Amino acid sequence: MKKLFLLCGGLLLLNGLHVTLVSNLNFGTLLVFGVGAVLLLVGLLYQKLWKWLRAVILCGCAVLVLLTGALSVYGRLDNPTGSEDALIVLGCGVRGDRVSVGLASRLDKAAAYAESHPDVLIVVSGGQGPQETVTEAYAMEQYLIGCGISQDRIIKEEQATSTLENLRFADAILRERFPNGYRAALVTSRFHVFRAVHIAKTLGLSFTHLGAGSIWYSVPMNNLRELCAIANELRRGTMKLW
Secondary structure, three states, X not given: OHHHHHHHHHHHHHHXXXXXXXXXXXXXXXXXXXXXXXXXXXXXXXXXXXXXXXXXXXXXXXXXXXXXXXXXXXXXOOOOOOOOOEEEEEXXXXXXXXXXXXXXXXXXXXXXXXXXXOXXXXXXXXXXXXXXXXXXXXHHXXXXXXXXXXXXXXXXXXXXXXXXXXXXXXHHHHHHHOOOOOOEEEEEEHHHHHHHHXXXXXXXXXXXXXXXXXXXXXXXXXXXXXXXXXXXXXXXXXXXXX
């Protein structure tokens, strides 16, 4: 067990270093460094720890693995009906005026669905954040146009700064476009599907969903950060588990 803690801790620290070098240092990578350091320390001190403390740490690790696994499984259970009027693609970050790898994955998923469903509209949602020279929605629109999606099928929502606002503002746009009601599918990363769907339910909205994959080295960072985000949404009452 000591070797397992040392191995996992070391791998997480290397992963955090790699992500920092190819991307940047953010809250997610700090979480990876933090968890990696704790596991490495537990491994180094394993024989000196009380048995009850070892049991608590092992249970905590098991819960963490189960929760991250559940997020991944839920995000893979795509359930669009094929009769959606629109797709709502949630923004997740732009570098300058170019979409990030994670956002490109979401847009590729939306473009593939739109190609086989020529009547569906695509709402791209996201405002302008730090280190972004354009809104996420604008960058997303340009990417989709580059994928061959006609501009008249794309609706930009350029004010949202959170998942809650993504859903609220996109819903307002679609209600205006479809006064008699509409059907929509959320398109986001697999790790984010659970939170997005349950925030929507808290708002009284019901959407199907499509989950996009993430690049392999971002998986620990994304899942750890997402668990913290879920806890924060529950604390604020902006998300309920039902």
